[in-house]
Amino acid sequence: MRDVLNVPIFSPVSSALVSYGEQIKHADLVHISAPASLEGVLALGQLEAACLDLGLKYRRRLYTPRHHLPRDAPPAWTEEAKGLTVIADVEEATWAIADRAETSYVHLVPLNTSVEMGEKNRRMSGAIDPVVQAGALAAWLAPNGRRVRKLRPYISLGLWLRGALDTSMDPIHTTMLNHLKDEGSVRIVPLPEVASPAAEMIPHLSERQLKRLAKVWPTMDVDQRSLALSELILPCLTSRDLSTPRLEELVWHRMVVGDADMDLASQAHAVKKEWPQDEKSSKLYASKLLDQWLRSGTLMTSEEATDSNR
Structure with a gap:
């Protein structure tokens, strides 16, 4: 490091x-x-x-x-x-x-x-x-x-x-991503190179088209990839639920550790999605999540943690 x-x-x-x-x-x-x-x-x-x-x-x-x-x-x-x-x-x-x-x-x-x-x-x-x-x-x-x-x-x-990325490009986030990439802690990859992304993070994204693109991605050159990704996310630009800077990060700058199937933003999304609403359950969930993260080095949902412990 x-x-x-x-x-x-x-x-x-x-x-x-x-x-x-x-x-x-x-x-x-x-x-x-x-x-x-x-x-x-x-x-x-x-x-x-x-x-x-x-x-x-x-x-x-x-x-x-x-x-x-x-x-x-x-x-x-x-x-x-x-x-x-x-x-x-x-x-x-x-x-x-x-x-x-x-x-x-x-x-x-x-x-x-x-x-x-x-x-x-x-x-x-x-x-x-x-x-x-x-x-x-x-x-x-x-x-x-x-x-x-x-x-x-x-x-x-x-x-x-x-919330910084909800309004504009965050230079601090970009700086840290570059640092982590340069030291080898993460790989920064485009969306089609993530094996199991949380596709629902991007409203109006066609998962079927994404899977098709991922299959042919290795055969494409830089220009073809850029054009294909632009066409893929075109319907997503109409969404008011996702800012353009955050969309760009989700499309071009996914943080992946080693050869993991899921990127870090998708891990965070999955965990937040199942986070309990009431105070007592929330504290218990947070404690269990922290214990599991310290053991495995991966943010896991309750179901994933159960499967990994079998």
């Missing part, structure tokens, strides 16, 4: 994350907390993987997500009386770097950042979310850890789940 803290988007916060890492390494007990949501699981898993790889004493807590609380209720996380509390606050609004306050606990929140992109090196703004921060922190803590390396491909999935 390449040091993700050297990626320019982390330059405003790299020193703070290293400081957090030092606190975690030297704490007698680490309390890691996140809401019982997919984003919370993604952040918590990175931190828990590092604790397990290092043999650190820790406790996990999945607290109630905000959509289960009254509108005027405070967040459900708390600082523990003993040990170091680490909160992956994936539901928090994006903060400016200067707004970060010194606290006795570690508080990971979305933070503004920017990166230069394109031939003209135009500076573009975005946010580094708590999932990718947790992944960077885990990699700093245990760069050669077995579990940390196994979960590494998922550190950008929190960025994928955020």
Whole structure:
């Protein structure tokens, strides 16, 4: 793995994350907390993987997500009386770097950042979310850890789940994808090269035509592939449920680990699709999902997890 803290988007916060890492390494007990949501699981898993790889004493807590609380209720996380509390606050609004306050606990929140992109090196703004921060922190803590390396491909999935791609291209997501691809953690492939994508993620997509295209895909040259994909997704452009930037990512930039049949966005979609609605069941589901992810390195639905354990 390449040091993700050297990626320019982390330059405003790299020193703070290293400081957090030092606190975690030297704490007698680490309390890691996140809401019982997919984003919370993604952040918590990175931190828990590092604790397990290092043999650190820790406790996990999945607290109630905000959509289960009254509108005027405070967040459900708390600082523990003993040990170091680490909160992956994936539901928090994006903060400016200067707004970060010194606290006795570690508080990971979305933070503004920017990166230069394109031939003209135009500076573009975005946010580094708590999932990718947790992944960077885990990699700093245990760069050669077995579990940390196994979960590494998922550190950008929190960025994928955020709303930035629903309005425009997300330069932070693109930067992280390029980093993960360059270090070999993921392959970035077009839709026809994914064996088992969640086709329903793209409204109006013809699964029959997609399967036909996938069969002839290896025989096509670059121009033929581009034309065929454009024709395939033409009916999808009329949908108001999917932004053009997100559609482009789903068509051209699927994140795949090794020779896996399902890409990461499809895994996340399948898990969110079966996520329970009530608070108690949601917490139980999140806990089981996290346990399974740490064991297998793959986000699995309940049915998939049952099949894999047989």
